[in-house]
Every structure is written in structure tokens, then in C-alpha cells.
Amino acid sequence: MPNMNPKKMDMPLQDPNVRNKNFDEVALGYTLEQAMEEADRCLQCKHKPCMNGCPVAVDIPGFIGKVKDGDMEAAYKIIKETSSLPAVCGRVCPQESQCEEKCVRGIKHESVGIGRLERFVADYHIANGSTDVVIPTSNGHKVAIVGAGPAGLTCAGDIANKGYDVTIFEALHKAGGVLVYGIPEFRLPKAIVQKEIDGLKAIGVKVETNMVIGKVLEIDELFEMGYESIFIGSGAGLPNFMNLEGENLKGVFSANEYLTRFNLMKAYETGVDTPIFKAKRAAIIGGGNVAMDAARCAKRVGCEEVYIVYRRGMDELPARREEVEHAEEEGIIFKTLTNPVRILGDENGNCIGMECVEMELGEADDSGRRRPVIKEGSNFVMDIDCMIMSIGTSPNPLILSTTDGLDANKWGCLIADEDGKTSREGVYAGGDAVTGAATVILAMGAGKDAAKAMDEYIQSK
Ligand code: FAD
Ligand code: SF4
Ligand code: SF4
Numbered sequence: 001m002p003n004m005n006p007k008k009m010d011m012p013l014q015d016p017n018v019r020n021k022n023f024d025e026v027a028l029g030y031t032l033e034q035a036m037e038e039a040d041r042c043l044q045c046k047h048k049p050c051m052n053g054c055p056v057a058v059d060i061p062g063f064i065g066k067v068k069d070g071d072m073e074a075a076y077k078i079i080k081e082t083s084s085l086p087a088v089c090g091r092v093c094p095q096e097s098q099c100e101e102k103c104v105r106g107i108k109h110e111s112v113g114i115g116r117l118e119r120f121v122a123d124y125h126i127a128n129g130s131t132d133v134v135i136p137t138s139n140g141h142k143v144a145i146v147g148a149g150p151a152g153l154t155c156a157g158d159i160a161n162k163g164y165d166v167t168i169f170e171a172l173h174k175a176g177g178v179l180v181y182g183i184p185e186f187r188l189p190k191a192i193v194q195k196e197i198d199g200l201k202a203i204g205v206k207v208e209t210n211m212v213i214g215k216v217l218e219i220d221e222l223f224e225m226g227y228e229s230i231f232i233g234s235g236a237g238l239p240n241f242m243n244l245e246g247e248n249l250k251g252v253f254s255a256n257e258y259l260t261r262f263n264l265m266k267a268y269e270t271g272v273d274t275p276i277f278k279a280k281r282a283a284i285i286g287g288g289n290v291a292m293d294a295a296r297c298a299k300r301v302g303c304e305e306v307y308i309v310y311r312r313g314m315d316e317l318p319a320r321r322e323e324v325e326h327a328e329e330e331g332i333i334f335k336t337l338t339n340p341v342r343i344l345g346d347e348n349g350n351c352i353g354m355e356c357v358e359m360e361l362g363e364a365d366d367s368g369r370r371r372p373v374i375k376e377g378s379n380f381v382m383d384i385d386c387m388i389m390s391i392g393t394s395p396n397p398l399i400l401s402t403t404d405g406l407d408a409n410k411w412g413c414l415i416a417d418e419d420g421k422t423s424r425e426g427v428y429a430g431g432d433a434v435t436g437a438a439t440v441i442l443a444m445g446a447g448k449d450a451a452k453a454m455d456e457y458i459q460s461k
Helices: 032-039 060-069 072-080 084-090 115-126 150-160 190-202 219-224 256-264 289-300 321-329 398-402 440-459
Strands: 141-146 165-169 204-210 230-231 252-254 281-285 305-310 333-335 338-346 351-364 368-373 381-383 386-389 427-429
Touching: 032 060, 032 115, 060 115, 060 321, 072 084, 072 115, 084 190, 141 150, 150 165, 150 190, 150 230, 150 398, 150 440, 204 381, 219 230, 230 440, 252 256, 252 381, 256 289, 256 386, 281 289, 289 305, 289 321, 289 386, 305 338, 351 386, 427 440
Parallel strands: 141 165, 141 230, 165 204, 230 427, 252 386, 281 305, 281 386, 305 333
Antiparallel strands: 338 351, 351 368, 351 381
16 A cells, blocks of 8 residues: 655755755755655556656656665666666756656645655665776767757767767866756755766766867867767857846846856855855846746855845746745745846946836736736835846857858757757757757757767768
């Protein structure tokens, strides 16, 4: 008889008033006993509806069944058949709108904690599992991967396992993409991502950092160097701005820049003297995961009042519900149905405030969400010394502008079919570079599909 507890096993967390002053991971993970008890809530449904919600179709009842039996290594092997980065996805996947949304236990009560169990299995493997490395036999073919984010890393791992000689070219000095430069340590410890990169290096994948493709080398030069196929997983790292008066004032940042200072320049580590803007009152504009991350970082370095300023309501916030709850617990103040119209500065060019308008929700727009409209005459000023723009990102146009024959849409996203094939022969693409800012699991899935298609392309030449 399964465990019919209507609620999923709580995730142990750091106390909000302690964690909002440190960068250690917020969620502490299940113990073995907690994981087995939660696994026992799974009904092992014959039609596996939860799998339909997972973009890479992890065999969810299969792996949870093994957790129930206490065979964590078998559970890990099942997840790894379809997911390359389980320790990452178990932490950051929007499970509530994917696998867990389709779980039958969620119809009347709380769904099974699929993400929490996936994280447990992956962490258990890191701590106790086999470290044996099977080096694939070389097939004599060379491929190049541009970008070391989840799309590029997954593509590299899958195609290297087929015997290819793989080199990843990464623009930054560290591999990992948004997993290391965007998502903060308190949500995704860097050591977890580094383990995955070390695993790739162990099977022979080469990682060349500080290699901006389109500047240091162009796509055509990579072909001339003997790479037979190229995967572009360069993400969507170019921040959008609102083009407001005052955006050049001191104290106004993009969330990307702000988070990169914390992550890649190590402002999260005690004893590291990274220049980071010490704000007293900060407003983060936007309501997605990126905005929550920036707000929670600002709080952790002592900002007294941190606001999330969002033009729709609480119900429309695009961030994961769990991240919103964690942010609220940590003291982040939500100012919804509010939009900035002008940033105010002093005579020295410092940000000293922000003129805003109140909004109300009108008719639904093309996305199905109710469109925010300005309440006439509602202008007011918020007294802030820091403003962080987190209203989305676009792909950087560098590769597109230096490569002939690559098609893109009006937002600058590369056009690729479902296998990642672009308009240029031998060039494949996937992840945020194709979809625009999306999720880790979708980028990973795209990298997997492209690895398969690149193999078929090279073998059919
Ligand atoms: P990226 O991760 O952006 O990696 C692209 C890589 O390519 C980067 O390392 C970049 O430096 C490199 N590159 C770019 N141009 C070049 C070039 N010319 N030459 C060489 N290298 C280049 N998703 C979730 O699922 N859950 C979350 O909780 C979540 N939180 C997020 C929080 C933040 C702060 C951000 C920014 C994003 C978040 N996302 C989240 C989105 C998710 O991280 C991305 O969708 C995912 O990382 C996209 O993967 P990618 O491999 O396509 O691109
Ligand atoms: Fe759920 Fe993500 Fe795991 Fe798929 S990869 S089962 S969506 S947590
Ligand atoms: Fe288990 Fe829920 Fe999937 Fe059913 S839908 S197999 S209960 S995780």
C-alpha cells in the first residue's frame, strides 16, 4: 500500500533570516529516509502521465521505483538515460509546470516531489556512486561546440560518447553558461556544475575558454580547421533595456551584469574583494527567475529594502512559485501592478529614485495573459539608489553577423528545425540561441537532439 500522505515531504531549508545573509544553498536536500518515504507516495501509474510533462521524458516511475527499493545507483542510471544533468534539473527545473503538473497525486492533493527525488538521486550518486570512466573508442571525426551552457555541454557529452573528438569553444573564462554566471550559488552550487564539466573532460572533451566565436575564430575557420559539424549553443545573453530616461545613471544595471559580478567574479565568496554596488534601496524590474535571483543577491549583501517591481499581479509572476515564496520569506518586497517610466538622478549622475505608474489588468493579449494598462494620473516616485533591469534577454548577434548563410528570425534567434539543423550545411543550433530565453531542460533536450542529428549527418557524408 503506497504512502497516501496528501502532502509531499517537506524540503529541509536554511532559516530565512540566516540564509538571507549567506550564499550557501537554501534547500538542504532529502535524507535517505525522507527520499524513500516520498518515493512511496508514487502510485507507479501504468500510463506514466508525469513523463508527458518532462521535456526529455525521464522514466519517472522507473527511477522512483528504484528509490523505493533503496537502489539509488539503478535509479541514477535510469535518469541518466535521458537527462544529462540530473543534479542541475532536480534543482532548477520548473517541475510544477512540467512533470509534477501531470502527476495524478496532484489532482486532489500535492504531486509527488519528482524534482526533489531526482536531486536526491543525483547527489547520492555524486557522494557514493561509481567514479569509473568509460572512454569511448574514437571514430576519427571532429566536431566543434560553440558555448559551454547546458545545450553545448549536453551536445558535447552525447556526441563524445559516440566516439567523436569534441572541442567546446567558450567565450567566458569559465564553462557552464548561465548555470555558473547567472544562477546564484544559493540555488545551484557551482561545484555541482563543475562535476559535470569534469565528467566531460574525463571522457576526452576539450574545453577552450576565452574563445569568442565570431571574434577570435569564425564559424568558417572552424570548418577549415577540420571540424566536420558545428553546434551553436551560444545562449541569449544580451540584456534588454526599457530605453527609459536615466538608464545610464550610476546604480542602474542589467541583471546579467549584476549576477555575473556575484557569480563569475565571486562576490558570493567571503574574503573576495569584488567591487559590488552596495545599495540601500534597490528595485529589480521584472518578475522572472532572473529578477528573483538578483533581488535575493542584493539582500544577501546587506541592501536594506529590496523591491521586485512588476507590471502585472502576483498571480502572473513568471518566476517559479518556490522562488517567489523563498524571496518573500527572505524579506523581498513585491510591488506589483507597477511600472517605471523614468529614472531620477542627482547632479553627480547617481540614481536617486524612479518615477512609476500604477497598472491595472485589461483584456488578455496574444500570450493569453491579461495586458497591463496604465492607470491615468497614478504617477508616484520610489526612493531608490539602485535599479536592476531584468526584463529579458536576446541572443548576441555576433555569430550571426560573422557567418554567411545562417538564417535568424526577427528577434535574432537562429532558425533551426527540431533536430537543430540550421540553414547552413553542417551547422546545428539549440537552446536559448534558438528559442530565446527559456529553460535548462529545454536547452539540454535541444543539445541531445542535435548530437544525434550531427552524428547522422557526418556518417551519411
Ligand atoms: P547559456 O546557458 O546562456 O550558455 C551559452 C554559453 O555560450 C555561455 O557560456 C556563453 O558565454 C557562450 N557564448 C555566447 N556567445 C559565444 C560566442 N560567440 N563564442 C563562444 N561562446 C559563446 N532555467 C531553468 O530551467 N530554471 C531556472 O531556475 C532558471 N533560472 C535562471 C536564472 C538566471 C539568472 C538566468 C539568466 C537564467 C535562468 N534560467 C533558468 C534559464 C536557463 O539558465 C537557460 O535557459 C539555459 O541556461 C540556456 O542554456 P544554453 O546552453 O542555451 O545557453
Ligand atoms: Fe521533471 Fe525536469 Fe526531471 Fe524532467 S528533467 S523529470 S521535468 S525535474
Ligand atoms: Fe508516480 Fe505521479 Fe508519475 Fe503516477 S503520475 S507514476 S504517482 S509520479
